[in-house]
Amino acid sequence: MPSVSSVVYGALTCPECAAALPSQALVPEKDELCPGCRVPIRGRVFRAWSTPEPQSATVSDRALEGEAVCFFHPSNRAALPCDSCGRFICTVCELRVGSRHLCPVCLGNGLGKQKLPEIISKRFLWSFAAFWIGLMPLIAILMLWPVLVITGASAIIVALIGWNRPGSLVRGRQHWAAVVGILLGLAQLGVAFGIFSIIQAARSR
Amino acid sequence: MSSDPTPTPAPVHHKLPGGGVHWTGRGKLWLGDDHLFEVTTLFVVESYRRFFFREIKALTVRRTKARLIWALVLGGLGLLFALVTAGFAWSGFKSSAVEVRPLMYGMAIIFAPLAVLCLTLLGFNLALGPSCRCYVLTATGWHALAAPSRLGPAVQVQARIIPIIEAAQGGAPDSETAAPYQGTS
Numbered sequence: 575m576p577s578v579s580s581v582v583y584g585a586l587t588c589p590e591c592a593a594a595l596p597s598q599a600l601v602p603e604k605d606e607l608c609p610g611c612r613v614p615i616r617g618r619v620f621r622a623w624s625t626p627e628p629q630s631a632t633v634s635d636r637a638l639e640g641e642a643v644c645f646f647h648p649s650n651r652a653a654l655p656c657d658s659c660g661r662f663i664c665t666v667c668e669l670r671v672g673s674r675h676l677c678p679v680c681l682g683n684g685l686g687k688q689k690l691p692e693i694i695s696k697r698f699l700w701s702f703a704a705f706w707i708g709l710m711p712l713i714a715i716l717m718l719w720p721v722l723v724i725t726g727a728s729a730i731i732v733a734l735i736g737w738n739r740p741g742s743l744v745r746g747r748q749h750w751a752a753v754v755g756i757l758l759g760l761a762q763l764g765v766a767f768g769i770f771s772i773i774q775a776a777r778s779r
Numbered sequence: 780m781s782s783d784p785t786p787t788p789a790p791v792h793h794k795l796p797g798g799g800v801h802w803t804g805r806g807k808l809w810l811g812d813d814h815l816f817e818v819t820t821l822f823v824v825e826s827y828r829r830f831f832f833r834e835i836k837a838l839t840v841r842r843t844k845a846r847l848i849w850a851l852v853l854g855g856l857g858l859l860f861a862l863v864t865a866g867f868a869w870s871g872f873k874s875s876a877v878e879v880r881p882l883m884y885g886m887a888i889i890f891a892p893l894a895v896l897c898l899t900l901l902g903f904n905l906a907l908g909p910s911c912r913c914y915v916l917t918a919t920g921w922h923a924l925a926a927p928s929r930l931g932p933a934v935q936v937q938a939r940i941i942p943i944i945e946a947a948q949g950g951a952p953d954s955e956t957a958a959p960y961q962g963t964s
Contacts, residue, residue: 586837586916600839616840617837619952620837620944620951621950621952623837624952673813695826702822706822706823743816744816
């Protein structure tokens with residue numbers, strides 16, 4: 575979901591009507607009326623509100639004789655090791671991903687192969703694709719029975735393709751949905767061939 | 780030394796109370812070790828947003844009229860279906876033509892489950908409590924969360940995450956640091 579309004583610095587604003595909230599308006603235990611939209615609102619302001627944004631480093635300290643240096647900038651003093659590969663990096667190279675500090679190479683590799691769970695913003699749930707492909711045609715069985723051959727086979731194929739693919743970040747692979755998808759796919763094939771057999775038998779009479 | 784990043788173990792998330800349904804999908808909040816994790820599921824696609832504790836400037840829970848609107852819609856439909864059911868049943872009961880009775884009773888049997896469904900959903904809607912929308916303020920502005928959409932779970936979520944956010948930011952804001960965000964209305 576996109577952000578709904580911009581921040582007006584200097585005054586905390588209502589997220590919907592952007593009216594400035596009165597002093598001490600945000601209390602987690604009690605509703606207060608927004609002066610603009612007159613809607614009860616409660617909450618909490620944290621220390622980060624009044625803390626200035628940390629400026630990203632553009633200039634790093636020059637390394638002195640005998641000091642550890644950045645892997646990518648040999649003239650810069652190393653600030654910390656990369657949490658992934660362990661290479662020393664300076665403040666220019668340091669990239670913060672969640673609570674980890676990565677070097678540009680590790681972040682680039684992580685972006686490319688989606689190895690870093692912190693940067694994944696979307697996942698296709700293969701097991702649920704199999705589940706829905708298995709279920710939906712059975713609901714509309716009377717109208718769609720010839721399509722059951724395609725969708726039934728698709729449900730099984732999708733379930734098998736997605737069996738080892740990464741699943742939900744919070745719920746894991748959820749193989750149960752894929753298994754149900756396979757069973758529903760087999761059911762579709764059974765129903766389709768059953769209807770086909772009945773029609774053939776009726777025609778042959 | 781390999782240039783590949785070490786594959787990190789999947790982060791552990793703990794489910795937070797409450798959920799929400801919007802046109803963007805079904806929302807749920809999870810608690811990560813250093814962030815609030817919003818998961819929105821739309822059929823076969825899960826979308827994720829992370830709000831890191833140290834970057835959250837404010838949290839708000841704003842009441843909405845969703846509960847009232849749903850109550851009016853479901854109550855109206857439930858009442859309508861109940862009246863239609865009663866009308867068909869009464870017509871069947873009073874009808875002198877024997878061949879009309881099954882039709883009337885059949886129509887009553889069709890509409891009765893719809894009335895029961897609407898009134899059951901109305902009961903659930905009322906039992907879930909007042910509706911609300913949660914927002915998180917970060918450096919990029921206010922972000923509406925997909926969950927929780929009811930006040931009870933929203934208050935529980937707040938009670939659980941406020942101490943965690945304050946701990947991540949080095950404590951609660953004192954009156955001096957609070958000054959910049961106090962409005963002037």
